[in-house]
Amino acid sequence: MLFETLKLYPSWDIEKTAIPQRSRLYHLEPIGIGTPYVESLTGYVQRIAHEHCVTVRRLTITEIAPLMGKEAKLLDESISKVFGTGRDRTAFNGTGLMATNLVGAMSALTGRLDLRYLTLLPWAQVISKRGLLRRHRAWCPKCYQQWHDNHTSVYEPLLWSINTAQVCPYHHQPLQEQCPYCHQRQLTISGDSRTGHCNKCGKWLGNNRYKTVVTSQIKSEAERNRQLNVANNLGELVAVTPTLNYPPNFQKLSNTISTYILQVLKSSIPAFSRQSGMNKATIGLWCKGKVIPQIDNLLVLTHYLEISLLDFLTTDVLLADSKNTCLEPELNVVKQPRKSYKHLDLERKQVLNVVLIEVLKEYPAPRANASKVLLITDRIKTQRKISYFWLDLFSKA
Incomplete structure (x- = not known):
């Protein structure tokens, strides 16, 4: 009789597998996080x-x-x-x-x-929301067409929604704000929005074979370079956002502005206002931490200081005696000596009073124009000399 050998099979795990929580919508990955062309x-x-x-x-x-x-x-x-x-x-x-x-x-x-x-x-703490975003949708037709031809996802970069970004940093052409077919501006998002298509007529906006409607002319090479520099600065800002260890602080920004003006440039707030063309009161409010700067003013300030916008908002200014750098404008201004005025004695006041009374008796009253003022002034001087003559005569008698 043959004895059958028993085999030991692995046991089944009858416990229920933990199923991760499902999302209501697709777990769609955003495009371009960590790059200048991050999706909006x-x-x-x-x-x-x-x-x-x-x-x-x-x-x-x-x-x-x-x-x-x-x-x-x-x-x-x-x-x-x-x-x-x-x-x-x-x-x-x-x-x-x-x-x-x-x-x-x-x-x-x-x-x-x-x-x-x-x-x-x-x-949010270092850039004011005032004037930050454009009111209408903007796009680069060449970007749309390039993504379509390369069979990659067509999307709306965050950079296109910033008001001061006027050109595409890759194709060096102005961003468009009007549909070339219906010639209408579009909302940033609407009920019928389709990426890469007009929200009004539904036409494809990436085909650049039509006559492009240029909404902002770049008249000179210097202006083109300036706008490209602005777009690059903004691109750096949105690209570094995921790597920030902590959000930038407004109090730190106000100290940075004060330090650059008063210590780095060795200047006062009024002098810096005259040199940069920026409003003196606005700069003072920044230094005191009462107003968050607008993005266009920050770009002007960083351009004047020859520093990138990203470095200005995130880099510490390590200078000695950086405490209490926000000084009042008057502290660094060389005060001019006050003018000394010669006071009239009592006798001269009486003579001047008599002359002015005689002038006021004239009819019609003298008009306050330049020629009349000079005439009255000469008359006062003449009558003053006559008065002094009679005073001297009576004093000698």
Whole structure:
């Protein structure tokens, strides 16, 4: 009789596998984080809608609105109650509360924790939101066409939404703000937005075979170089955002401005205002930490100081005796000696009073023009001499 040998097989693990939490929408990775051409938050919303084969309007009303405290039943198929008017929608890529709310909603829907880098939120303490973002959509047709021809994702870079960025840093041509077909400007994001297409007529904006509508002329090579330098400075700023260990502080920025003016340049605030052409009161408010500088003023300031915008906002100025650098403008101004005025004695005052009374008796009254003033002055001098003559005569008698 043959004995069968028993084999020991590995036991089964009947415990349930832990399934990671699923996101409501696709865990779509943003484009270009850590580069000058990082994607904008409004552009990311458009790509999410395209990946789910729905319009931005439908995505906003059914998914985004409830997370932003809006009831979908009350929206009546309009996203204006969620995104606001055209002027308000530019703020979604900026530094304020609207950008914070949209980042929170999209992070909850996609499970992404890096969506704040698609905005300028990390720079909220050192860059004013006033004049920061353009009110209308802007784009580079050559970038659109290049991405389309290379079969890569077409998207909306954050750099295009910044107001002071006027040229494409790669193709060196002005950014467009009007559709070449319907000649209309477009909102930053709308219910019918499609990346690379006109929000009004739906035409493709990347085909550069049409006659380009140039909205901003670059008249000289120097102006072109200046605008390219601005675009490069802004590109460096958005590229370094994910690597910041802590957000820049406004108090530190105000100390930096004071240190550069008063110690590096060895100048006073009024003198620096005259040299740079910037407003003296504005510079003083920066130094005192009362006003956050606007992006265009920061670019003018850094251009004058010959330092990049990124270094100016992030680099420590290590100088001796840097405490209390924000001095009052008058402390560094050489005070001019006051002019000394000769006071009239009582006798001269009486004579001058008699002359002025005689002048006031004239009819019609003398007009206050230059010739009349000179005439009255000569008359006063003449009558003063006559008065002094009679005074001397009576004193000798």
